[in-house]
Amino acid sequence: MIVDILITVFIVIGGVFGLVGSFGLVKLQDAMQRLHAPTKATTVGLGGVLIASMIYFAVKDGHVSFHELLITLFLFITAPITAHFMAQTYLRMHREETDLPPSGRPVGWSIYRDPPEVEESE
Template sequence: MPIILEVIVSVLLLTGGGFALVGAIGLARLPDFFSRLHGPTKATTVGVGSIALASIVFFYGRGDGLSLSELLLIVFLAMTAPVSANLLAKAAMHLQVRTTDNTRGNTWDQ
């Protein structure tokens, strides 16, 4: 495999790992449900997508051709993660899940 493809795969893996790490830290450290929902859905979507893209580039560089299953994984993830996060947020709003005082958009106590 050419050196440029190895560099591209390495950058994609490091980027994906970094985004996944930030999403996991956000899930553990953020104070309320809505904040915790925002961190992982945004960061891990890019993280997992980047790792899957690195896999596509790696196997294409080896001469195995393009992988349809990994491409479908990226498309499915990009379509379903925002929708599921939106549904979770709407359900939490319907149940009037409490937020911390410094959460922006806190309208329950008005």
């Protein structure tokens, strides 16, 4: 009974986060805001469903399914990196460097120029 409730909780959490991410994808105004909704919400949503699946098969078959664990880890590692690259691409294509606020560093925004070469001392 407790395991069934735990599985149900993870499935409901996954469904709610997936719904919120889908709703945010439709309702948010620009691409940068739309990028945030699916990468954050659906990552947690799919993670909840995969965790529920791991618990279910651990109880039913008596062993942990490493496939779901690997999918979850891969998702949690790659989704933020992908979102970061997509945000950089959007900035590069739609904004000039002068439109952005100062970075507060001597290098500036790294997507517009490379850092100065570091000279090796002899």
